[in-house]
Amino acid sequence: MKPLYPLTFTKADTSLPCQIVLLEESELPQILSFQEYLCSCVQDKDTFVPLSEKEWRFLLSHGFTFAVMPDSHPERFAYLLGCLYPSDEENLGIDLGLPKEELPFVGHLEIAMADPDFRGYKMHSRMCQLGVERFAQDGKTKYVCSTVSPRNTPSLKALQSAGLECMMEKEKYGGKLQPIFLERLQENPECREDLSVQLI
DSSP: OEEEEEEEEEETTEEEEEEEEEOOGGGHHHHHHHHHHHHHHOSSGGGOOOOOHHHHHHHHHSEEEEEEEETTSTTSOSEEEEEEOOOGGGOHHHHTTOOGGGGGGEEEEEEEEEOGGGTTSOHHHHHHHHHHHHHHTSSSOOEEEEEOOTTOHHHHHHHHHTTOEEEEEEEETTTEEEEEEEEESSOOHHHHTTOOOOOO
8 A cells, every 4th residue: 555645525514634545456355345345335236336356456457546545544445446557358448439559548447436434525526536637647548438327426427527528328237328438638630530429
């Protein structure tokens, strides 16, 4: 676990000082435990698709994962965001019609998990923004993509607040219709005409 910087979130008149940390593979048991807990809290199971242990290992070695640790609960995750440089077969750029040569420049906002005890602090929106900012600073990412359940309103709002736009809807995860979001970090004229915005 690598500390990055302090960040204070607010809800009404309440402030929540936190530490933003970068997780490593050694934190995988804690990540899986947090994910299992959140799965038990989700009422609409279609709004959250958990990752397997294998998928988490791939993400931790081919991406980055932020965690929000409240100062009042320094050993506890309040929020977690996993960002991924996707494999060729899982790349959302394929769904969006990006040219093959552009696919290595795609990053995913892959999974977000929020502890119900800390909802209302707008962590989701702020951390998605930080995820996009980190992609923008890596020197290679041109496109940030994500897909969420259309019934997951907090995630839809968080992606939009981070600058992503809904480009299309497509069946994913066993036939479920999902909106696919995109933000171009570096404009590519060849792709601009091919990617027609279909806000649904």
